[in-house]
Amino acid sequence: MIRLECSTFAYDGGPVVLSGVDLAVEPGGLVHVVGPSGSGKTTLARLLAGQTGAGSGAQFRGALTLGGDRLGFTGGPADPRIDPAAWSSTVAYAAQRTEGQLSMMSATVAEEIAFGPANRGMPTGELRAAVQATAARLGLTDVLNRDPRRLSGGQLRRTIIAAAVVGNPRVLILDEPFQGLDAGSRAEVARTLEVLRAAGTALVICAPMLPGSVAPHSRVLALAGGRPVFDGTFAQARTAGLERYAIGTEGSAPDLRRAPAAPAVPPRRQVQAGTPLAELSGVSFSYRGENSRRQEKVLRGVDLRVDPGDIVGLTGVNGSGKSTLLQHLNGLLRASSGTVTVAGQPLGRRTAVGRLAGAVGYLFQDTDQQLFERTVLREVAYGPAAAGAGRETAQERARTALAAVGLGHTAGEHPYELGFVERRLVAFASLIASGPAVWVLDEPTAGLDQRGRNRVGDLLLDHAAAGGAVVLATHDGAFADALCTRILELKDGRIFSGGARRGAGGA
C-alpha cells in the first residue's frame, strides 16, 4: 500500500535527521512510530505525507511507493515533485499542532470538514452527504454547526481527522494525535481511529512513548537519533528494553533521581503555623460571555491552601475548569466572589498580574503562546529583567535556569528552531528564572518524552524540597501519583476527593 525507504534525509544544509528507515504499511495495518524528541518521527510522518521538502532545499535520498507506483529520490534537482493535493487524496496527514490545521476559512465544523472536497469541486449535494456520513462515522454530528475554534481538545482533534479522511484516503498519518487529551477524549479519538482501520485504512501513529495498550495486530517502529532501533510487534517492543533509548511506556511512573518526600501526615484540613504561599477561599468564577444572561459558573466555592513543600495535583476532564482555577493563582483571572491570597497579600481587582510574577510562576498549556523573544537566552532572561534585575544578573539567572532544564547549549538559538520538547523546557526555564516560590503548571508533561518527563519530575521535587510549592493540572495520572502530596479532582467547578495523596492511587 505505502512504503517509505529513506536512506538519508536532511533539511536545508543541516545534518542528516533520518536514515536507514524502511517502513511499509498494508491496508488495515497500524504502525506506531515511537521515539524521544529529535528522533525523526515528525520527519518520517512528513515524508509519508509526501512533504519531501524538494522546494525548500531539503535532501531526500530514498523512495516512496504508493499503490504500485514507486518514486525514487536522489537528493538532486531532477527529483520528482509530489503534487500535495493529489497525494493527500490517498495519504491524509494530521500534524502535531492543531492550531495550524484549521483552514481559518470556515465558520462551522461542517464547512471545515467540507473544505478539501469543496476545493476539488464536489457538487454541493454530494458534499453535504459526504460531510454528514464522515461526521456520523466519527461521532461529530452534534457539533457540525459549532465554531471549530471553540471545541474541546478531543472534538478539535476528531474534526481535524474528519477533515483529513472525508475524501476516503487509503492511508492516514497522525503526528501525536493524543497530545493534551484527557482519558475520555483519548478514548474517543482511539475509537475513531479503530473505526477507520477496521474499514481498511492504513494507519501510522507517531508518539514519544509506547502506547499503554494497542490493537492486537499493530506494529512498532522505534526511532532514536534518526535511526530505527526496533521494528516488531507490540508485545516484543514491551520487552525490548527501549528504555535505554529514552522511550518509555505511557502510564508508567517517572524515573526520579530524588525520592519523593514523605507526604504530609494529617491529610485533610491540616492546621499549620505560618502563612500559606497561596490560598483560594470560597472562590467562584464565571466567564463573561457574549450573552451575559447565560453565564455558567466554572468554579463554585473552591478552597485551596498551598503551603511550602506542597505538590498539589489537579485532575479532571477537559473543560472541567482546571486552567481557570490555576489562572486565579497568578491573577490572570479574578474571582467573581471569594478571596485569593498570594504571599500573605490578598489580591485586589487592581493588582497588576505582572507584579505577581516574582511570587507565582505560570506555565501555560500551549507552549508557543508564551515564547516571544528572539533567542532562548533573552526569552528566559525576560522575567528577571522585567522584575528589575540588571542585564548581567538577568542573563546569569537565565543561564542557571537553562542549565537546570538541560538546555544550556541552546542559549543562542531562536526558540522556534527547537523541537517541541525543548520549547516546552525553555518555557519551564523562563518560569524558574524569575525565582517564584509557587509554580503553577498547566499540563507540564503533555507531549514530553521520557527524558523530559523525568527531568520535570526531578525539578518539581527539588523545588518542593527547597521550600517552594507546585500546583499542577494534569491528565498524566502516573506522574501525579508519583509526585503529588495531594491530588484533587475538579468536577463541575467543585473540588472533590480532597484527601487523595501520593501513593494512594498508584500503590
Next chain:
Amino acid sequence: MPRRRVFNPLTELLAAALLVVLVLVVNTWQFSLAVLVVAVLPGVLLSGKPRQITLAIAVTAGPLLISSFFLHGLFFPEGTTVLAEWGPARVTAEGLQFAALTGLRLAVFTGVLLTAALTVSIPELVSTLTHRRWNRRLVFVLGSAVGLLPHVAERARQITRAQQARGLVVGGSISARVRGLLMVSVPLVTGLLIDAAERTQLLEARGFSSPGPRTNYLPDTDTAGQRTARWLMAAGVLAFGCAWYAVGAGR
C-alpha cells in the same frame, strides 16, 4: 441576537455601496441627513449589535469630524459672514456650513459601510462568491476574515497574558504602553508567519490550488430575482446620476 437575514450578502453590500454613490452625487446636506435618519439609524438599531457599530463609527469618523470642524470652521478662505475672529482664525457661517455638509456626508459613508460590513454574513458571502465563480484568491482574502482576524486578536491577547505572567506590567505612561504594544507585535507577527507557513502546506494538501471550479458546503442563497434586482439597482443609480448631472449642468 444577530438580525434575521432577508437578502443575499452581495445584494446588501451593493445596496450600501450604491447609497454612498447617491449621497456623493446629490451632495446636499438635506439628502445626507435624510439618508442618515431613514437608512443608517434604523440599520444600526436593527443590526443586533448597535453598541459595537456605534463604537466603530465613532472611532473611524470621530477624529475626522472633529478635525474637519476645526479646519473648515476656523479657516475657510471663501467665508464672508464672520461670526468671530481670533488673529488669523475666523469663524464664518460658510465655513461652518461646509464643515456640516462634509461631516454629514462622512457620517453617512462610515455609517452605511460599517453597518453593512459588520453585519454581513461572511460565510454566506464567501459561499455566494464561490457559487458565482469569483476569483478564489479574492474569496480566500474575504474568507480569512472569518477565522484569521479573531485568531490574530486571540493570539495577541494570549501573548500579552504570557508576558504579564512573566512580569510585564501593562498600563502606566504612554511610552510604557507603546513599549508594551511593540513587545506584543514582534512575537505576534513571527507566530503568524510560522502559522502561515504551516497553513500554506495544509491548504495545498487540501486542494486549495487545484484547477477547475470549486463548490461550497453552504447552499447558494442567491436567487435570480436578487440578481436581477442588483442589475436594476446599479442601472437605476447610474441613470439617476447622469440625469442629476445633466439637469445640474443645464441650470
